[in-house]
Amino acid sequence: NGQMASITVTGEGEVTAIPDIATITFTTRESAKTVPEAQKLVEAKMDAVLKDIAALGVDKKDTKTLSYTVNPKYEQQQTGYCNGYVCPPTKSIVVGYEVAQSISVKVRKVDQAGEVLGLLGKASITEITGPDFTVDDMDKAQADAKAVAIKKAQDKARQEASALGVSLGAIISFSEDNGGYYHMYRSDVMSMGASPAEAKVSLPQGENVIKSRVTITYTLK
Numbered sequence: 001n002g003q004m005a006s007i008t009v010t011g012e013g014e015v016t017a018i019p020d021i022a023t024i025t026f027t028t029r030e031s032a033k034t035v036p037e038a039q040k041l042v043e044a045k046m047d048a049v050l051k052d053i054a055a056l057g058v059d060k061k062d063t064k065t066l067s068y069t070v071n072p073k074y075e076q077q078q079t080g081y082c083n084g085y086v087c088p089p090t091k092s093i094v095v096g097y098e099v100a101q102s103i104s105v106k107v108r109k110v111d112q113a114g115e116v117l118g119l120l121g122k123a124s125i126t127e128i129t130g131p132d133f134t135v136d137d138m139d140k141a142q143a144d145a146k147a148v149a150i151k152k153a154q155d156k157a158r159q160e161a162s163a164l165g166v167s168l169g170a171i172i173s174f175s176e177d178n179g180g181y182y183h184m185y186r187s188d189v190m191s192m193g194a195s196p197a198e199a200k201v202s203l204p205q206g207e208n209v210i211k212s213r214v215t216i217t218y219t220l221k
Helices: 035-055 110-122 138-164
Strands: 006-017 021-032 063-078 090-107 127-134 168-192 201-220
Touching: 006 138, 006 168, 021 035, 021 110, 035 063, 035 090, 035 110, 090 110, 110 127, 127 201, 138 168, 138 201
Parallel strands: none
Antiparallel strands: 006 201, 021 090, 021 127, 063 090, 168 201
């Protein structure tokens, strides 16, 4: 009927990669009666922390500001005397200002992630997110997973063509579904700290699993 005989196969591939980047985000938040006063408090605290992090060998280019906010702090005050039965309405009064700065640190020596967390704890910074363990060269890992998926799809196509008693022709379509990646933890734990005087933070080691799924359509002859 003028239709071309074809066969469609899929292949899934995955590779594992040891994380070589640990990203930690933290926020310093201070309040004062005026904006400049609050800014100075944040700046002093942040400068001290970043100096300690730089002393670990973290490059300045891997430290960046994600956000910087200034917000007024309000307090509800009575507009007149409250006699216990009837109270006048309240109004919002600005009593000070809060300044917050969020910093992202990319630690390229993953073993130092615990040391960075220890420094943040020593500086009494309580708003911390991470570490987020990732692979720096994700493109290569994704390409490796894709190559595995293609090989499996090709093998499957050859097997099915052989079972049908035909041979494969040209590829008429190809598509890829980036399956993404997930973190798989190991049972071993590494304990890290800059010195005995600092808090040691234990972090489980693991590896990222990168997945790829491809679909290939061949003509049959």
